[in-house]
Amino acid sequence: MKIAIASSDQVNTDHFGRARGFAIYQWNGDEAEFIEYIETNINPEEKHQWHEGLRILGDCEVIIAVQAGMKAKYGIKKANLKLVEDEGTVQEVLDRFIKHEKFMSNL
Numbered sequence: 001m002k003i004a005i006a007s008s009d010q011v012n013t014d015h016f017g018r019a020r021g022f023a024i025y026q027w028n029g030d031e032a033e034f035i036e037y038i039e040t041n042i043n044p045e046e047k048h049q050w051h052e053g054l055r056i057l058g059d060c061e062v063i064i065a066v067q068a069g070m071k072a073k074y075g076i077k078k079a080n081l082k083l084v085e086d087e088g089t090v091q092e093v094l095d096r097f098i099k100h101e102k103f104m105s106n107l
Contacts, residue, residue: 001027002035003097004057005090006065010037013086013093016068016076017050018042022057023090032094054079064093 003026006019014020021039025032038056042049050072057063063076064084076083086093 001029001062002060003027003032003062003064003094004038004060005093006053006063007037007090010090012089013064013066016053016063016065016083017047017072019053019065022053022063024060025094027098032098050075054081057081062097064097 002024004022004024006014006016007023008014008018008020010021010023019040020042021037023037024035026035040049040052040056042052050069053063053072054075058079060081062082062084064086066087067085068076068083073083084097086096088096
């Protein structure tokens with residue numbers, strides 16, 4: 001499963017539409033491997049730039065961001081991507097997501 005985490009500084013999780021980039025991880029059900037950091041071409045001072053994020057994340061299955069606006073949520077859902085809203089460092093939100101997915105798969 002390919003996971004994209006919104007982050008402007010590659011350390012902290014950011015708002016989906018304002019993130020200057022996305023940390024991309026590949027998770028095989030056991031280990032998560034960092035693949036790359038993809039920069040967006042957005043102006044963080046402007047609103048409604050979520051299309052850029054969707055454009056570059058086409059092959060991801062999960063997006064983790066602090067928050068996403070209503071229009072972005074609709075676009076994410078229409079693109080058949082799963083949005084997880086969480087706050088913290090990139091590593092913290094990745095670890096929580098994986099822990100939750102493992103727990104849920106054992107129910």
